[in-house]
Amino acid sequence: MRILVTGGAGYIGSHTCVELLLAGHDVVILDNLYNSKIESIGRIESISGKSLCFVRGDMRDAALLGDLFASQTIDAVIHFAGLKSVGESTAQPLEYYQTNITGTLVLLQAMRQAQCKTIIFSSSATVYGQNTAPFVETMPTGKATNPYGNTKIMIEQILQDLVVADPAWHVSLLRYFNPVGAHPSGIMGEDPNGIPLNLMPIISAVAKGQYEALQVYGTDYDTPDGTCVRDYLHVMDLAQGHAKALEYCARTQGCEIFNLGTGNGLSVLELVHAFEESTGIKIPLHYAPRRDGDIAVCYADASKAKRVLGWIAERTPKEMCEDTWRWLCRA
Ligand SMILES: NC(=O)c1ccc[n+]([C@@H]2O[C@H](COP(=O)([O-])OP(=O)(O)OC[C@H]3O[C@@H](n4cnc5c(N)ncnc54)[C@H](O)[C@@H]3O)[C@@H](O)[C@H]2O)c1
Structure with a gap:
């Protein structure tokens, strides 16, 4: 298949593109490099040993999208592009709604015009809001605690409405938990513009000495060591989850939701200890009060992805x- 990957130069997109190329697909990346670098394209090509087509541009540019779909047959879209910082979204809600919602609408209109009706969307565990872990796909989403999460809930709703209106669409909503790690070659990883949060x-x-200590926000949560628990998964596992979802989505009409997580929670202190053991570097800690909006425990029920996708x-x-x-x- 020829796959359009929006945001393919970014962290999860770049690792996914490697998997797609290795699986024999043709890849077209659309990215405006707002939060990524052009070097990312060379890294993908070097690791996979294959070349791809890179289009530098904004997904909100309807003319560009129209030309892109008119000039070649795109069989499916994996839609990563968007803004993703929870804190920034609270300070700049209009930018988040504009990029994430308008961008998705422009993309979907171009897809419909070209009769390309297969899309995998990057959603997030944040849509579960204040539910109690483990999070299951059947839980109601309701309202997120920040504008970023609201854009994910709204886009999920838009895609579900689209499938109701036209059942010929193939849609997978992938709810990621906490992706970490990098390609094992050491030549590709998270490389944002600005400070990672x-x-x-x-x-x-x-560990590199750029900060004196790690701020640990909250030590009195109802968890085994008092710190927040999250479901960290390796970005290469997540990339492979997209390849599995693509196989499934291409052969199944309708809309399906999948959690992509390990199904296990790890506390802040457990992740710190794992890092210290792996690198031999001691991480100084500074204990700070809880942050507003942080929930105590967030991890996936990952059984549906295992059962349906084999992932x-x-x-x-x-x-x-x-x-x-x-x-x-x-x-
Ligand atoms: N990383 C996480 O922890 C996480 C968790 C859950 C969901 N997600 C979602 O997964 C997706 C990918 O996340 P990521 O961590 O790889 O983020 P990222 O910022 O590394 O990648 C997003 C890419 O989209 C591009 N982009 C942004 N606005 C664009 C626009 N208007 N037009 C074209 N390109 C644009 C950026 O330049 C970047 O390369 C996002 O939608 C994010 O919300 C990420």
Whole structure:
């Protein structure tokens, strides 16, 4: 198949493109490089040993999208492009709704015009809001705790409505938990523009001496060690989940939702210890009060992805830490 990957130069997109190329698909990336670098394209090609087509542009540009679909047959779209910072979305809601919602609508209109009706969408565990873990796909989503999460809920709804209106669409909504790690070669990993805000990149920054200590927000949660629990999964497992979802989505009409997580929770302190054991570097900690909006425990019920897609996240926390560190220590 020829797959259009929006946001394919970004963190999860770039790892997924490697898997798609290795599986024999042709890949077209559309990315405006807002949060990624052109080097990402060379890394994908170098690891996979295959070339791809890169279009630098904005998914909100309807004329560009029209030309892109008119100039070649696209069989399916994997839609990663968007803004993704929870904190930033609270300060800049209009930018988040504009990019994520308008961008998706422009993309879907171009797809419909070209009769391309297969799409995999990057959703997030954040749509579960204040539900109690383990999160199951059948739980009501309701309202997220921030504009970023609301854009994910709205886009899920748009895609579900689209399938009701036209059952010929093939839609998979993939709800990611907490992707970490990097390609094991050490030549590709998370490489955003600006400061990464997730736990693993901050642990790594402390290890590299860029920060004095890791701020641990909250030590009095109702968890075994009092710190927040999340479902960390290796980005390579997540990339392979997209390849499985693509196979499924291409042969099945309608809309299906899948959690992509390990099904196991790891606390902040457990991830820190895994990192220390993998790298031999001690991470100084600074205990701070809870942050607004953080829930205590978030992990997936990952049984549907196993049952329907034949996918499980196999890589261990040790591999997540080792691969992150190898990438960050590259020459
Ligand atoms: N990383 C996570 O923890 C996580 C968790 C759950 C869901 N997600 C979702 O997965 C997707 C990919 O996440 P990621 O971590 O790879 O993010 P990323 O920022 O690394 O990748 C997103 C890519 O989209 C591009 N982009 C942004 N706006 C664009 C636009 N208007 N037109 C074209 N390209 C545009 C960026 O330049 C970037 O390369 C996002 O939709 C994100 O919300 C990520």
